[in-house]
Amino acid sequence: MFSDYEVVIGLEVHAELKTKTKVFCSCKNEFGSEPNSNCCPVCVGMPGALPVLSKEAVFLTIKAGLTIGSQISPLAVFERKNYFYPDLAKAYQISQLEKPICVGGGIKLKSGKNIRINRIHLEEDAGKLIHKSEVIGTFIDYNRGGVPLIEMVTEPDISSAEEAVEFLTKYRRNLIFASVADCKMQEGGMRCDVNLSVRKKGDKKLGTRTEMKNLNSFKSVQRAITYEAKRQIEELEKGNAIRQETRKWDDNKNRSFTMRSKEEAEDYRYFPDPDLLPVRISEKTITKAKAELPELSEQKRERYVREFSLPKYDAEILTNELDTALLFEEASRLTNMPKQVSNFIMTYVLAKKKERDNLSVFDVISADNLAYIIKAISTNELTRPNALMLFDMVCFTDKDAKSEAVKSGFISKLSEAELESVVDFLIEQNAQAVKDYKLNQVKVENFFMGQLMKQTKGKADVNKGRTLINEKLQKYKN
Ligand SMILES: [Zn+2]
Known part of the structure; x- marks a missing residue:
């Protein structure tokens, strides 16, 4: 009926x-x-x-x-x-x-x-x-x-x-x-x-x-x-x-x-x-009211696609709420990495926000802290797991992410010499893996990267470590 x-x-x-x-x-x-x-x-x-x-x-x-x-x-x-x-x-x-x-x-x-x-x-x-x-x-x-x-x-x-x-x-x-x-x-x-x-x-x-x-x-x-x-x-x-x-x-x-x-x-x-x-x-x-009217949600959505080449899906989620849009804009300005900022907000920040009712994304994290974490991941100053742990630590607090990272020993502090000595030590300890290098180079390099991260508790610089391992293993290629 x-x-x-x-x-x-x-x-x-x-x-x-x-x-x-x-x-x-x-x-x-x-x-x-x-x-x-x-x-x-x-x-x-x-x-x-x-x-x-x-x-x-x-x-x-x-x-x-x-x-x-x-x-x-x-x-x-x-x-x-x-x-x-x-x-x-x-x-x-x-x-x-x-x-x-x-x-x-x-x-x-x-x-x-x-x-x-x-x-x-x-x-x-x-x-x-x-x-x-x-x-x-x-x-x-x-x-x-x-x-x-x-x-x-x-x-x-x-x-x-x-x-x-x-x-x-x-x-x-x-x-x-x-x-x-x-x-x-x-x-x-x-x-x-x-x-x-x-x-x-x-x-x-x-x-x-x-x-x-x-x-x-x-x-x-x-x-x-x-x-x-x-x-x-x-x-x-x-x-x-x-x-x-x-x-x-x-x-x-x-x-x-x-x-x-x-x-x-x-x-x-x-x-x-x-x-x-x-x-x-x-x-x-x-006329004055028109001139003062800020960008509305739909205008921001279109601009994010146009200006930052974000997928429409991202743009829509980021512009659902004003605070989310403002956090995205500010952290993107600070990092110049809009796509990474968008990913991080959508995956981690919005999930955190859901844990507590009626809060703004700015209560979850400041634009400065978000920008620091994203930059630190991209420059390998922090490993991804450490960066995420740091994010958890500074969420819903006034703490400064950079100082917390230093205090917690998250920042890679290994000098090049230290890094080299660890790589040498690992090569010495893993004779079988070295032997296997000529069979599968990628697999063995990945194995040593894993060992390096374990040995240094994640403090090794990923790029430098990988380059070094690759260099050291060259002589075992044939
Ligand atoms: Zn009154």
């Missing part, structure tokens, strides 16, 4: 902007401070306090729009969205309805399908309610109240959980690469509402939709969509109607349930905020 239906999904995605201050006052925009320490009369809604719009927040919203090809409105208006909830002290949220800052745009999926974007508007975040099981009652932390939030709204162009996740991944990446937002999902820096309806294939009319609020991981988005689509189809098959409502997704129970009947824009009695003038956005500002 499921194959008779199609799923229609629209997303509303909230992201907290990376500004220094809140959007209508000069309080710090900072996560994790002492509760209610970043507050003032404006952001807790004291009578008589007046909002002053942050230019930085408007500018970052423009940049966010540019990453997805939005038109920037020459005139933007802030409106009051009226509702009461304890996390919103004023009983209205300053938001935008009729004239948002960014209009239109789109994101192309791998399949070539374009997901159209309706708008991005700027608004203020609400405070946070904290429930503790050991205490009766609710705590309120207003630090988040007034933090600038952009809400991006798509057209209902998404038709599956997979498409939704791909779209969100790309949008999130754009905001991070453009330095507009950090989008730390675990800190609530990015939250997503899913509007979903189903209809019989071929139907022109959209079905009744439900909205699932505040999904804070891509996994929740995926599971919530799968669950809700199935639920709606089953209801329709039973002959029941879908109620337009807001539903709450419970990640632990893996199901959604009714929260309240869905409200419409008019229920909020939006009206232009009399405390804030309409905002004029000049061509000059837009």
Whole structure:
């Protein structure tokens, strides 16, 4: 029965902007401070306090729009969205309805399908309610109240959980690469509402939709969509109607349930905020935002292939996250060995990163240490096994790789004379191998290389050792 239906999904995605201050006052925009320490009369809604719009927040919203090809409105208006909830002290949220800052745009999926974007508007975040099981009652932390939030709204162009996740991944990446937002999902820096309806294939009319609020991981988005689509189809098959409502997704129970009947824009009695003038956005500002917009993930991907001749596969992995791209670029600049850097990051650094949650590759290793290790391998200052051991030792620490290598005796310190005496000793000790040299030169040379490394505990210079062994064995060739 499921194959008779199609799923229609629209997303509303909230992201907290990376500004220094809140959007209508000069309080710090900072996560994790002492509760209610970043507050003032404006952001807790004291009578008589007046909002002053942050230019930085408007500018970052423009940049966010540019990453997805939005038109920037020459005139933007802030409106009051009226509702009461304890996390919103004023009983209205300053938001935008009729004239948002960014209009239109789109994101192309791998399949070539374009997901159209309706708008991005700027608004203020609400405070946070904290429930503790050991205490009766609710705590309120207003630090988040007034933090600038952009809400991006798509057209209902998404038709599956997979498409939704791909779209969100790309949008999130754009905001991070453009330095507009950090989008730390675990800190609530990015939250997503899913509007979903189903209809019989071929139907022109959209079905009744439900909205699932505040999904804070891509996994929740995926599971919530799968669950809700199935639920709606089953209801329709039973002959029941879908109620337009807001539903709450419970990640632990893996199901959604009714929260309240869905409200419409008019229920909020939006009206232009009399405390804030309409905002004029000049061509000059837009040009400046365009000029400042850094390279995004896809641009970096293309450049890595073009400039460093990396395989597309490497380029894609390196540009999935901004920090990985930056580590690659910096270590490549220091070593001039982009392919080796790419290999090392993909094989070792990313594997290490996976061991611990929510860390950046820069927490795994600094560009300087990575560059040192890669150069040391290529010049044979370190053997590969020692280099990897060194990598393990300096991971997740502030230690300097070079000093650690010296301290641990990893660096080959054998003088040429010492190296020669070891090779002479080995030739003397292994008469049978010397005899076999005329039968299989490569095999015997490899045997002596192995013995040399064993005897010197890996401290011999590989190239010098090999040359020396080859020279010494010449006389046994015939
Ligand atoms: Zn404030």
